[in-house]
Amino acid sequence: MASLFKEIPSMSTLLSAYASISTLSMLIRTIVNEMIPKRMRDFITTKFSDFFSSYFSSDFTFIIEDRWQAVNSETFRAIEVYLPTRIGPSTKSLLLGNNDSNNITAPPKPGLPVDAKVIDDFQGMRLEWILREKEAKKYYFRNRRFFELSCRKKDRERVIESYLPHISSTAESILSKRETLNLYTxxxxxxxxxxxxxxxxxxxxxxxxxxxxxxxxxxxxxxxxxxxxxxxxxxxxxxxxxxxxxxxxxxxxxxxxxxxxxxxxxxxxxxxxxxxxxxxxxxxxxxxxxxxxxxxxxxxxxxKSSRARSRSRIPNNDDSDDDDRDQSDDRLSFHPGxxxxxxxxxxxxxxxxxxxxxxxxxxxxxxxxxxxxxxxxxxxxxxxxMGHCTPAGFKKLVNTYLGIKDHLLFKCIEDLIQRIAITPAEVAQQLMKCEDPQVALESLMELINMKENQIEKNEAKRDEEVIKQEIVMLGKDVKLGDKHVEAEERLFT
Incomplete structure (x- = not known):
């Protein structure tokens, strides 16, 4: 045993050897960095990493990007809906928010921030999700997001055949029962x-x-x-x-x-x-x-394409007009829109x-x-x-805004509505002026009568203009007739 201890190198010898190895490794790294381009180094490193991971790692990783073949990935969207329902103690960070401007006291909804991890168990499989984001190379492109799904190699086929369809069906069920709708612009x-x-x-x-x-x-x-x-x-x-x-x-x-x-x-x-x-x-x-x-x-x-189509259908026999039309079509074809x-x-x-x-x-x-x-x-x-208000539409509006289904003024208003065109928006505006049905309905009658009077005034004015035009034309005809008679008299004299 004593001889064995004598063969063990001293601490100073070990430190000296470590220093020599470190110096040599730094020298080799410097030479490699100087002699081999970065892209080549990255390529070699990737190949070595792939080699060792393929033979010594038992994990497999799926990548699900937010875009797939020029369209939004429905798989990515289904995962976005599904994963917030599987958040547990393993998730170290959580995204919370509320975009309901009408209810600021509503509880915030959970979401996943970038690099957040979610662990899911499905049919004995342990599945690890991480949301990643890749920065765009050009400023006018948005960053690309993708999910990493890690599982054991032996579970790869089960994930494709059972787990991902389970996510899609669960997300579809959630979306069909969603309480909040969004308006996108x-x-x-x-x-x-x-x-x-x-x-x-x-x-x-x-x-x-x-x-x-x-x-x-x-x-x-x-x-x-x-x-x-x-x-x-x-x-x-x-x-x-x-x-x-x-x-x-x-x-x-x-x-x-x-x-x-x-x-x-x-x-x-x-x-x-x-x-x-x-x-x-x-x-x-x-x-x-x-x-x-x-x-x-x-x-x-x-x-403006409809106008372009209608313009191209107009026949043109004049060569100069054809040239003008061709130039116009060129302007339309290069015009943005x-x-x-x-x-x-x-x-x-x-x-x-x-x-x-x-x-x-x-x-x-x-x-x-x-x-x-x-x-x-x-x-x-x-x-x-979508036409003007009808008697049935009027009754529905009164029931909605005033909470009544019948009134003494209904018959009179329905007769007016059938004669005078009025939109549902105009009816609703009058019904909202007062909660008292009598006052609101009388206000609506006044509006309809006002529209009727205005229509009658416009028709009377239009008839007056027509009469004036006819009188003017008649005067012109009389003058032309007198000139014709004078010309005949001069001819015979």
Missing amino acids: YDHDGSVWESTVFKHPASFETLALEPDLKESIVRDLDLFLQRKKYFQSVGRAWKRGYLLYGPPGTGKSTLVAAIANYLRFHIYDLQLQGVRNDSDLRRILTSTTNRSILLIEDIDCST VTLSGLLNFIDGLWSSCGDERVIIFTTNYKDKLDPALLRPGRMDVHIY
């Missing part, structure tokens, strides 16, 4: 959809529409939700297009809110005037999610298949201004006329 500077809580109280119960029309809309929405397999079997994208048209103030926006509340769909409100070109439009629309409503209001004012063909391609073209269970709603005050290509089925499947 597109931020062109940041190239992202920004959201706020959507809490419009409109419902089909409170809409001032004809009962038959409301029933047909609800029936069509229910049928749309139930026909996923049917749309797939006939080779069509699972979407539905609605056109709401009629005078201003007839409840088009309120109907959109009622549809969103009924379906529990988020709303993406797109202003086409701010979209730079068709390529930008495709990128914006493909970043919307499934189970959502795409709203394009005042479509007749949004595209969305073209009709670009919009149609997303609504009913190849890009329409990028997403499922979507409702596209267009609104306009002037249906006759729209290009016929927009109006055909497959693009705007259901056309809904």
Whole structure:
């Protein structure tokens, strides 16, 4: 034993050897850094790491990015919905927030911050999730986010076959029962959809529409939700297009809110005037999610493509006019903005298949201004006329705003409404002036009588102008007749 201890080197010898090895390693590292480029060093390091991890590591990692093949990844979105329900003691940090401006005392909702870890157990598998973010190389690109899912190598197939489908089905169930809806608007500077809580109280119960029309809309929405397999079997994208048209103030926006509340769909409100070109439009629309409503209001004012199409249809026989028209078409083709063909391609073209269970709603005050290509089925499947207030709509509004179903003034007001056009918005405005039904209804009658008097004055003024024009024309005819007689007399004399 004593001889064994004598063979052990002294501490000074060990420290000297360690110092020599450290100096040698630093020298080698310096030479490598000087002789081998950084990209080559990173490549070699990655290869060594992959080699050792493949043979000595028992873990496997899945990467789920927020974008997949030019569109938003539905898998990423499902994980975002699912993981906050699995937060436990292993999660060291938590993201909290409340975007409900109408209720600042509402409890905040949980979310996952970057680099947060969540441990999930599923059918005996231990699964570790981490949210990562990759900084964009260029300032005008947004940062890319992705999830890392770590599991044992032997569980890789079970994760794909059982665990990920479980996440998707759970997320779908959560989304179908979501209490809060969002209203999205597109931020062109940041190239992202920004959201706020959507809490419009409109419902089909409170809409001032004809009962038959409301029933047909609800029936069509229910049928749309139930026909996923049917749309797939006939080779069509699972979407539905609605056109709401009629005078201003007839409840088009309120109907959109009622549809969103009924379906529990988020709303993406797109202003086409701010979209730079068709390529930008495709990128914006493909970043919307499934189970959502795409709203394009005042479509007749949004595209100059309809005017371009109508201009190109005008025949021109003059060569100079052809030249002018060609130059005009060139200006239109290079002018920034969305073209009709670009919009149609997303609504009913190849890009329409990028997403499922979507409702596209267009609104306009002037249906006759729209290009016929927009109006055909497959693009705007259901056309809904939002007209002036009817007796049935009036009763619904009175019941909603005043809480009464009958009154002595009902008959008189209904007769007035059938003669004088008045919008539901105008009726509602008068009913909100006072909680006393008698005062509110009398105020409504005064407004309708005022509109009737104004109409009569306008008609009388118009008739007066017509009479004046006829008198002027008659005077001209008399003068021409006198000149003709004088000319004949001079001729015979």
